[in-house]
Amino acid sequence: MIAQSDSGTRILPIVEMRGISKFFGGVAALEDVDFHVNKGEVVALLGDNGAGKSTLIKILAGAVFPSEGSIHVDGQEAEIGSPARAKELGIETVYQDLALCDNVDVPTNIFLGREIRRSVVRGLVSVFDRRRMAEETRRLLTDLKINITDIHAPVRDFSGGQRQTIAIAKSVYSAAKLIIMDEPTAALGVAQQEQVLTLIEGLRNRGEAIVLISHNMDDVMRVADRVVILKTGRVVTNRPVGEVDRDGLIRMIISGIDEALELTAAGSPEART
Numbered sequence: 359m360i361a362q363s364d365s366g367t368r369i370l371p372i373v374e375m376r377g378i379s380k381f382f383g384g385v386a387a388l389e390d391v392d393f394h395v396n397k398g399e400v401v402a403l404l405g406d407n408g409a410g411k412s413t414l415i416k417i418l419a420g421a422v423f424p425s426e427g428s429i430h431v432d433g434q435e436a437e438i439g440s441p442a443r444a445k446e447l448g449i450e451t452v453y454q455d456l457a458l459c460d461n462v463d464v465p466t467n468i469f470l471g472r473e474i475r476r477s478v479v480r481g482l483v484s485v486f487d488r489r490r491m492a493e494e495t496r497r498l499l500t501d502l503k504i505n506i507t508d509i510h511a512p513v514r515d516f517s518g519g520q521r522q523t524i525a526i527a528k529s530v531y532s533a534a535k536l537i538i539m540d541e542p543t544a545a546l547g548v549a550q551q552e553q554v555l556t557l558i559e560g561l562r563n564r565g566e567a568i569v570l571i572s573h574n575m576d577d578v579m580r581v582a583d584r585v586v587i588l589k590t591g592r593v594v595t596n597r598p599v600g601e602v603d604r605d606g607l608i609r610m611i612i613s614g615i616d617e618a619l620e621l622t623a624a625g626s627p628e629a630r631t
């Protein structure tokens with residue numbers, strides 16, 4: 359789908375999935391799903407248990423391979439055959455279990471597997487440049503307005519909200535085109551939820567593209583630009599958050615019926631054809 363910006367220029371989605379189906383044995387986890395995310399947009403992916411949300415994002419993350427359909431990244435058709443390929447394409451996923459290393463500090467977590475090195479002994483040996491990694495970490499956290507002073511404490515010492523913001527910062531540092539977050543505020547206290555939501559708003563303002571899976575409709579109404587609801591593997595609705603309200607979202611998640619379409623169908627004869 360090509361959107362039109364205010365100035366009339368065409369906006370190419372960062373990521374677009376077309377006609378995606380996924381069958382597990384005889385079960386269709388996804389059926390003919392179209393899904394896209396534009397730059398600077400937070401798209402909430404909603405649906406009841408078993409709706410297909412995780413399957414859809416696992417396809418983007420390279421953890422599940424679709425049975426049918428195509429994926430385009432920056433307008434180019436892409437095969438996402440592995441998690442490593444997803445990262446190469448700029449797709450980062452923050453899973454609920456976070457995948458942080460508890461017993462090491464913040465810089466070590468952020469730079470895991472891509473450490474900054476410096477040469478010593480006249481260039482014969484390369485060692486980790488811990489000072490630069492600490493500096494970069496401080497700069498990143500300041501940029502993202504994440505308030506963590508003791509970056510050298512092991513991350514197990516931080517609260518759930520702080521850990522979630524560290525995991526998100528790590529994905530931002532990867533220069534991700536698309537950041538996918540699966541239930542980032544589940545199991546967090548009120549103040550910690552606030553921290554994560556503020557971070558998501560800040561990321562959107564920086565022009566990042568974000569997919570947010572959430573069961574919390576207040577979070578969705580606050581930070582999402584657009585909502586996509588799935589029900590038993592099919593898209594129920596895809597519309598700007600301004601066209602829906604909290605209770606309507608809940609009804610559509612349960613019923614699997616797009617209320618706005620229903621209204622149009624009832625109101626205009628041509629809509630029925």
Ligand SMILES: Nc1ncnc2c1ncn2[C@@H]1O[C@H](COP(=O)(O)OP(=O)(O)OP(=O)(O)O)[C@@H](O)[C@H]1O
Nearest residue numbers: 382385386387405406407408409410411412413414
């Ligand atoms: N590896 C698998 N093997 C077989 N069936 C699967 C597999 N993964 C998912 N499914 C099925 O696909 C459907 C969609 O599951 P999915 O995990 O994507 O739902 P979800 O929307 O993420 O749900 P929840 O809110 O509970 O996390 C379900 O019927 C599920 O049982």
Ligand SMILES: [Mg+2]
Nearest residue numbers: 408411412413
């Ligand atoms: Mg899931």
